[in-house]
Amino acid sequence: MSGQALPLEITDLRTTLFTRRGEMKAVDGLSLSVGAGETVALVGESGCGKSLSALSVMRLLPDPPARIVGGQVKLNGRDIVPLPEEAMLGIRGKEIGMIFQDPISSLNPVTTVEKQIVEVLMTHTELGRGQARVRAHELLELVGMPDAARRLDAYPHQLSGGMCQRVVIAMAIACSPSVLIADEPTTALDVTVQAQVLALLKKLQADAGMAMIFITHDLGVVAETADRVVVMYAGRKVEEASVDELFENPLHPYTVGLIGATPTPGAERAERLADIPGMVPPLNALPQGCAFAPRCKRVMDRCLTEKPALTVPGPGRLVACFAAQGG
Amino acid sequence: MQRFEFPRFEFVGRFARNRGALVGACLILVVALMAVFASVFFPTDPLRIVGLPELWPGEDPEFPLGTDSLGRDILSMIVHGARATLLIGLFASAVATIIGVGVGAIAGYFGGWVDEISMRVAELFQTIPNLIFVLTIVVILGSTLTNIVIAIGIVSWTPIARMTRAEFLSLRDREFVQACRSMGMSDLRIIVSEILPNALPPVIVLSSLVVAGAILFESAVSFLGLGDPNVASWGRLVGDGRQLIRSSWYICAIPGIAIMITVLCLNLVGDGLNDALNPKLRDR
Amino acid sequence: MSLLSLRDVRVQFNTAGGVVRAVNGVSLDLAVGETLGLVGESGCGKSTLGKAIMKLVPVSGGAIVVEGVDIAPLNRAQLTDMRRKVQMIFQDPYGSLNPRSTVGRSVAQPMVLAGWKPEATAERVETLLRWVGLPSDAKQRYPHEFSGGQRQRIGIARALALSPKLIICDEPVSALDVSVRAQVINLLEDLKSQFGVSYLFISHDLSVVEHIADRVAVMYLGMLFEVGGRDQIWKSPQHPYTRALLAAAPIANPKLARARQRTVLQGELPSPLNPPPGCPFNSRCPMAQDRCRVEKPVLRPVANGAQAACHFV
Numbered sequence: 001m002s003g004q005a006l007p008l009e010i011t012d013l014r015t016t017l018f019t020r021r022g023e024m025k026a027v028d029g030l031s032l033s034v035g036a037g038e039t040v041a042l043v044g045e046s047g048c049g050k051s052l053s054a055l056s057v058m059r060l061l062p063d064p065p066a067r068i069v070g071g072q073v074k075l076n077g078r079d080i081v082p083l084p085e086e087a088m089l090g091i092r093g094k095e096i097g098m099i100f101q102d103p104i105s106s107l108n109p110v111t112t113v114e115k116q117i118v119e120v121l122m123t124h125t126e127l128g129r130g131q132a133r134v135r136a137h138e139l140l141e142l143v144g145m146p147d148a149a150r151r152l153d154a155y156p157h158q159l160s161g162g163m164c165q166r167v168v169i170a171m172a173i174a175c176s177p178s179v180l181i182a183d184e185p186t187t188a189l190d191v192t193v194q195a196q197v198l199a200l201l202k203k204l205q206a207d208a209g210m211a212m213i214f215i216t217h218d219l220g221v222v223a224e225t226a227d228r229v230v231v232m233y234a235g236r237k238v239e240e241a242s243v244d245e246l247f248e249n250p251l252h253p254y255t256v257g258l259i260g261a262t263p264t265p266g267a268e269r270a271e272r273l274a275d276i277p278g279m280v281p282p283l284n285a286l287p288q289g290c291a292f293a294p295r296c297k298r299v300m301d302r303c304l305t306e307k308p309a310l311t312v313p314g315p316g317r318l319v320a321c322f323a324a325q326g327g
Numbered sequence: 328m329q330r331f332e333f334p335r336f337e338f339v340g341r342f343a344r345n346r347g348a349l350v351g352a353c354l355i356l357v358v359a360l361m362a363v364f365a366s367v368f369f370p371t372d373p374l375r376i377v378g379l380p381e382l383w384p385g386e387d388p389e390f391p392l393g394t395d396s397l398g399r400d401i402l403s404m405i406v407h408g409a410r411a412t413l414l415i416g417l418f419a420s421a422v423a424t425i426i427g428v429g430v431g432a433i434a435g436y437f438g439g440w441v442d443e444i445s446m447r448v449a450e451l452f453q454t455i456p457n458l459i460f461v462l463t464i465v466v467i468l469g470s471t472l473t474n475i476v477i478a479i480g481i482v483s484w485t486p487i488a489r490m491t492r493a494e495f496l497s498l499r500d501r502e503f504v505q506a507c508r509s510m511g512m513s514d515l516r517i518i519v520s521e522i523l524p525n526a527l528p529p530v531i532v533l534s535s536l537v538v539a540g541a542i543l544f545e546s547a548v549s550f551l552g553l554g555d556p557n558v559a560s561w562g563r564l565v566g567d568g569r570q571l572i573r574s575s576w577y578i579c580a581i582p583g584i585a586i587m588i589t590v591l592c593l594n595l596v597g598d599g600l601n602d603a604l605n606p607k608l609r610d611r
Numbered sequence: 612m613s614l615l616s617l618r619d620v621r622v623q624f625n626t627a628g629g630v631v632r633a634v635n636g637v638s639l640d641l642a643v644g645e646t647l648g649l650v651g652e653s654g655c656g657k658s659t660l661g662k663a664i665m666k667l668v669p670v671s672g673g674a675i676v677v678e679g680v681d682i683a684p685l686n687r688a689q690l691t692d693m694r695r696k697v698q699m700i701f702q703d704p705y706g707s708l709n710p711r712s713t714v715g716r717s718v719a720q721p722m723v724l725a726g727w728k729p730e731a732t733a734e735r736v737e738t739l740l741r742w743v744g745l746p747s748d749a750k751q752r753y754p755h756e757f758s759g760g761q762r763q764r765i766g767i768a769r770a771l772a773l774s775p776k777l778i779i780c781d782e783p784v785s786a787l788d789v790s791v792r793a794q795v796i797n798l799l800e801d802l803k804s805q806f807g808v809s810y811l812f813i814s815h816d817l818s819v820v821e822h823i824a825d826r827v828a829v830m831y832l833g834m835l836f837e838v839g840g841r842d843q844i845w846k847s848p849q850h851p852y853t854r855a856l857l858a859a860a861p862i863a864n865p866k867l868a869r870a871r872q873r874t875v876l877q878g879e880l881p882s883p884l885n886p887p888p889g890c891p892f893n894s895r896c897p898m899a900q901d902r903c904r905v906e907k908p909v910l911r912p913v914a915n916g917a918q919a920a921c922h923f924v
Contacts, residue, residue: 046788146878191652191815192652192856192876193879194861198861199875217789219789220861220863224865247863258789258790259863261789261790262863263863264818264862265822265862273793273797274793275793279760279791295790502702503706503707503708503709503717505699505707506699506707508667511724524711525711
């Protein structure tokens, strides 16, 4: 690594939910770095903490109940966790953009597409209204909005889900942020539209050299988009590897289970899917040892009492499992 | 028919979290106990003349709240009046709830022209000023307790019908209702045993507020001298005292305060029920 | 004889914006013991078709034949027999169970409606819960105490109650997490081999359909574009829409994903209120010609042994 700071470097991030039922460690010591032009997929099932991690990075946590209780989030070398909210206003949308799962509710229903993009531009750049409007048009063209000039005056409800997501993407990249966080950006979209949006995100990222965190539960989407994959379970990172290595040689039993549970057309057809028994434990009732132990096929005595730390089984890989380390 | 069940402890806990509702519920309980045990506390007829007229509260320790223009014990009348007032409130609310839930459920479940007609009728009822409507019915049917209760029920059912209809509209297309239909369950059974238990919580909240409204209506009717002459409700006490409002204002004020506190408490209880029953607020 | 035969089934809704032909002339056969996957994008009418077979939406034309009896013209009272043969599993595990009914009561409903004795019903509920892998104390509990996957099992138990021959599965695993989804898919397959039940499996997830279905029907804007065996469809898709759909579906294998050619289909589904004339796909089809804008194609046998509705294959 050169002396230049990475676009995004998360160290030991801890986010806790303070609820009536007690404190829940929703994100428990997540470390993650993303290089320029790199896509890191954050994978896991509902409740694993992947979305809260993204909201922590954006400092958009719903407080109460959620609060960052420790760790660093370095954006281009600067730790943003201690920054006051006013400082974050200048960072969100400018240095770091976010795309949410539901495109229609991410947009203001009573304002035209053009005004929403112009507002983002005028908040973060020196552009005047006229220039911002020209730029808004360019951005819509850039995100492949069909008939862009006409859509500028449209209201969100007049657009389809796919088009709304394009507008959201246009707003997210309007100020050329160095980091883009996409939280399940295609989950609400149809297959053919999903393919369009994935192709668009890939192209935009390659052109601008953005660092991207791509949050998804869909291993198919991971295989299509990611360079590196981080698998999360119950608030902790359990495995990290390059996308090829992860699918070819998954080490953590949970990753093995996830891949086995996903049907893959074109590959050898398995008679039965390899399901993972049981379900994700609630965050307020995590087992004492490894959170995955109750569902794990390779569980050992040690797993029940001790939380496995992340170890390095090979270059560029991390895994938190006693069995994968060979006991 | 199936029982309507809540996870009870959770329900009580959520209700008690709302301090106002807790205070309201306690005061309502006191009023209710007063009503139930009125004849124990004051075994004699409250309308009997027992002392000097127009004794101010505190003037004679035998009559802590004083006496009225005829020399009747105000405390005794308040305690006995609680019974009439609460009963009128509860029964009128029950009448309104039965009509409202019935109309709303049918309108919301079947939709189409049934819905159209029901809602037009409801609008018709809403366009007539409520108090004038109640007075008209009472004047036509006669000033008996039953007629007053029915009259108040008839003017108060529309909000309950609208609420029930809205709940049914949102519930009738839920998948569990479709599952019932795909099993061949009859419409009546779906309405009564599947949708209704889910639609009731907000309706219960509204019904508790209708009790408060009914008490106010009855007070107004009695104040105007159209109440049942055989029943000493709080409203009638206010009405009886109004000629002396310049000299002995306490005769009006004391039953007035009783009405105010009871209605306020019922509203607080309604809020608490809303907190406890409204699933959107759960787990906050 | 087919277990289920659809002939030119039509469903239309009158909305404020005009008439929506949600199902516009679908003909389809489903054999005993078969799993037929019905795939398509949102708004293509696949769920409406499932509901039409259950008579949950008004059928405006065509025949729905279950074991030789056309149920389309029957009224509710006459459907009792058919209700036993055909049951449904719903998409939303949170919405498909009455939140104020115990699980036992929900599962018992079909038996109660069929007039079973209480003891027999209770015994059956126990058996059903065991089959779908739920503890027997589940019957006293309420749906909110269960996870999504467990609730879907409850829905499956209810659908199995009267030993149906056909279960219509409307996106049964779409709302579930990956690991739980696999559990439910495996359960459905186990139940099929155990009881010989047939499935009409409605889903937008192609990889799931590829895994579970014997035959596949592809739907677009109310009509069928291609019907064929699973391997026929996946190895040699004929209809341009089927090809585009398969090309767009993500594959959970980075090598395969990179190796395949990706032609991203442009545009989005046209509004069902105002579908293009002729072939409804002509607005997005890379092969569209003048004829497609005038003449609506019909399903006919094509090269791979399947049937496709396209003028040019």
